[in-house]
Amino acid sequence: MAAAASVATPWLLRRAFQALAISQPFHSNKKLSLYGNPCSFPVRIPLRSSGFCHIAQVIKGDDDVLLKGVADKSTIEEVKHILEMARRAGTRREVLHTDFLTPPVLKESMLVLEKLADVKAVAQGGYPQAERCRISVGHSEVLTTDPDVVAALNITGNFGFQPCMHGDFLGAILGTGIAREKLGDIILQGRNGADVLIVPELVDFLISTLDKVGNVSVSCTQIPLSALQYEPPRTQSFKTVEASLRVDALASAGFKISRSKLVNLISNGDVRVNWSTVTKNGTILKTGDIVSVSGKGRLKIGEINTTRKGKFAVELIRYV
Incomplete structure (x- = not known):
């Protein structure tokens, strides 16, 4: 028993201190790139404690701290997977790539990766206005050029x-x-x-x-x-006044179809908000949300104002 403990203890300490070194550097200068445009984010994280208990907390809970800032909760699992991939790439000094990501996952992932030390992340979709992109991650000394992943x-x-x-x-x-x-x-x-x-x-x-x-x-x-031949998407903007901000109300107005037909489309899984399928008619929308309906196109929710009668004046931006 004593022999086993003497072997296990140095191994655990070594792993713990490696994790601490990765997650708690004194100073680092990390570069992220979105659509191939590099940006630098100086990071300064003080080393608060060298106690073993603190190290254990870092190993167990660091990801939870990073993911706590994810605004779109529906993307957490995907962002967590990308975070794990980035840690692995940084530790092994190799370059790893995601598949094509939806805009919400891309946005949240880049914000989380910004907080990792000595990790460079590059998002590429093939052209500057791409919505779906792949993220390449690696140690900043290894990922020196944008990989050919598209x-x-x-x-x-x-x-x-x-x-x-x-x-x-x-x-x-x-x-x-x-x-x-x-x-x-x-x-x-x-x-x-x-x-x-x-x-x-x-x-x-x-x-x-x-x-x-x-x-x-x-x-x-x-x-x-x-x-590639591309141009900025063409849009048409108009306003509607609705009693609520429910997806069935705004989408029916935006796509100019009856509310009952929109409800049927939701039931069939043909309506998505921010690229995630909507299952409830009463889903509340906010400024910046993207609503897509199979066969109808996409709609963006613009500025929202409350009228004197307590209704909502909403700007709807239709992609044509």
């Missing part, structure tokens, strides 16, 4: 007589067996088809597999990211 494909076909929408391209690609998280943005090009961002390892598979979008026969060709 590839682009051009999908062409005779779309002049049979136009296809975003959902048509997405459905066709997912129909090949590719998971959604392996795909980035889909940039519609009108009668010229669409450009698709994808993880590089699936480029050859999609080229050889995808042969039809809707009823249109297509061909796929890899193109450099510099050849």
